[in-house]
Amino acid sequence: MSYQAEAPYSHGSPARSAVLLCNLGTPEAPTAPALRRYLAQFLSDPRVVEIPKLVWQLILHGIILRVRPAKSAAKYASVWLPEGSPLQVWTDKQAKLLQGYLGERGHHLIVRHAMRYGRPAIAEQLKALRAEGVTRVLVLPAYPQYSGATTASVVDEVARWALKTRHLPELRFINRYHDDPGYIAALADSVRAHWARNGQPELLVMSFHGMPERTLHLGDPYHCECLKTGRLLAEALGLRREQWLVTFQSRFGKAKWLEPYTEPTLRARAKAGLRKVDLICPGFAADCLETLEEIAQEAREAFLHEGGKEFGYIPCLNDSPAGMRMLADLAERHLQGWPTRELPDAAQASAQRQAALAAGATR
Ligand SMILES: C=CC1=C(C)c2cc3[nH]c(cc4nc(cc5[nH]c(cc1n2)c(C)c5CCC(=O)O)C(CCC(=O)O)=C4C)c(C)c3C=C
Ligand SMILES: [Fe+2]
Numbered sequence: 001m002s003y004q005a006e007a008p009y010s011h012g013s014p015a016r017s018a019v020l021l022c023n024l025g026t027p028e029a030p031t032a033p034a035l036r037r038y039l040a041q042f043l044s045d046p047r048v049v050e051i052p053k054l055v056w057q058l059i060l061h062g063i064i065l066r067v068r069p070a071k072s073a074a075k076y077a078s079v080w081l082p083e084g085s086p087l088q089v090w091t092d093k094q095a096k097l098l099q100g101y102l103g104e105r106g107h108h109l110i111v112r113h114a115m116r117y118g119r120p121a122i123a124e125q126l127k128a129l130r131a132e133g134v135t136r137v138l139v140l141p142a143y144p145q146y147s148g149a150t151t152a153s154v155v156d157e158v159a160r161w162a163l164k165t166r167h168l169p170e171l172r173f174i175n176r177y178h179d180d181p182g183y184i185a186a187l188a189d190s191v192r193a194h195w196a197r198n199g200q201p202e203l204l205v206m207s208f209h210g211m212p213e214r215t216l217h218l219g220d221p222y223h224c225e226c227l228k229t230g231r232l233l234a235e236a237l238g239l240r241r242e243q244w245l246v247t248f249q250s251r252f253g254k255a256k257w258l259e260p261y262t263e264p265t266l267r268a269r270a271k272a273g274l275r276k277v278d279l280i281c282p283g284f285a286a287d288c289l290e291t292l293e294e295i296a297q298e299a300r301e302a303f304l305h306e307g308g309k310e311f312g313y314i315p316c317l318n319d320s321p322a323g324m325r326m327l328a329d330l331a332e333r334h335l336q337g338w339p340t341r342e343l344p345d346a347a348q349a350s351a352q353r354q355a356a357l358a359a360g361a362t363r
């Protein structure tokens with residue numbers, strides 16, 4: 001391969017650092033054509049569907065992309081906000097707030113968000129940051145638990161951009177924060193706040209996005225990390241073992257996925273006499289289709305249908321102050337050694353000029 005000519009970092013331009021908050025991505029509209037584009041990109045990622053490419057492309061284009069887009073579009077339509085897809089709206093807001101939180105702590109840097117599938121694409125954002133003189137990028141995948149399908153796929157996409165780029169910024173990656181005390185405390189705070197308003201349930205179900213079970217046997221740490229988050233959150237809340245449960249949602253395809261499955265578990269528990277349950281989805285940094293539609297709508301209906309009486313959905317950390325402080329702490333720890341507390345060169349020069357002028361004026 002050959003490297004394209006690229007604009008050099010201009011001499012004397014400010015050396016800047018950036019944080020790139022990366023999430024999964026979402027369709028651009030709740031319509032079948034938009035879903036087809038999104039799902040084609042998402043489900044063609046070999047990190048997401050690990051079966052031989054040729055066989056999978058036949059199934060994907062021959063069956064899945066003919067049926068699923070319309071069905072998924074209807075689900076997206078039920079949670080779509082006036083400003084767009086919830087995942088897009090929250091992730092955009094989180095990046096803006098994170099810039100503010102880090103700024104208040106004296107860090108001069110740029111925070112942007114990017115999506116692994118759809119837009120704004122990771123490569124598009126890295127290119128834009130480079131054009132703004134950014135020479136250091138901290139990549140923060142918005143996935144508390146590491147998995148090959150999510151975290152590693154973000155790294156793949158950064159690497160794909162890097163493969164084509166001559167003058168690379170310095171790059172750092174955050175792999176996980178599933179057991180970060182700030183993350184656990186932020187989740188515990190939001191559960192306690194929910195209980196203060198609605199009373200404590202008989203059972204707290206912590207529902208994580210599923211993965212094919214074979215990924216666990218192939219060495220993916222995702223399952224272990226979900227269980228650890230669950231245990232730490234239960235400990236922080238002082239729950240007894242029978243008062244909490246970790247389950248897995250969003251099964252895709254016919255293979256066995258991580259168990260227990262969320263909705264069948266809720267149905268079975270309701271049938272067995274459970275009346276009041278709370279659901280939280282700690283693996284999602286922001287509310288999205290999988291939490292707002294699959295849990296807060298579908299799982300609720302299933303539970304009530306089987307005789308359950310009260311179903312509480314506890315939102316994701318989204319833009320909560322505790323969640324944002326946690327992200328700022330996390331980024332700050334990984335920014336160590338980068339000169340983010342110094343003013344960028346150009347701003348520094350201008351501040352010095354201003355100081356000299358002021359000094360001259362008082363003399
Ligand atoms: C939080 C971690 C996630 C893991 C792990 C994950 C694995 C995974 N997902 C699919 C298939 C689909 N997921 C879909 C939506 C979706 N998935 C995540 C997160 C994880 N996925 C999020 C945040 C979302 C919501 C996006 C949004 O726009 O709100 C979908 C699309 C929706 C649909 O058609 O059902 C699919 C498909 C697989 C196969 C997989 C593991 C290998
Ligand atoms: Fe998913």
Ligand SMILES: [Fe+2]
Nearest residue numbers: 250289290294
């Ligand atoms: Fe789903």
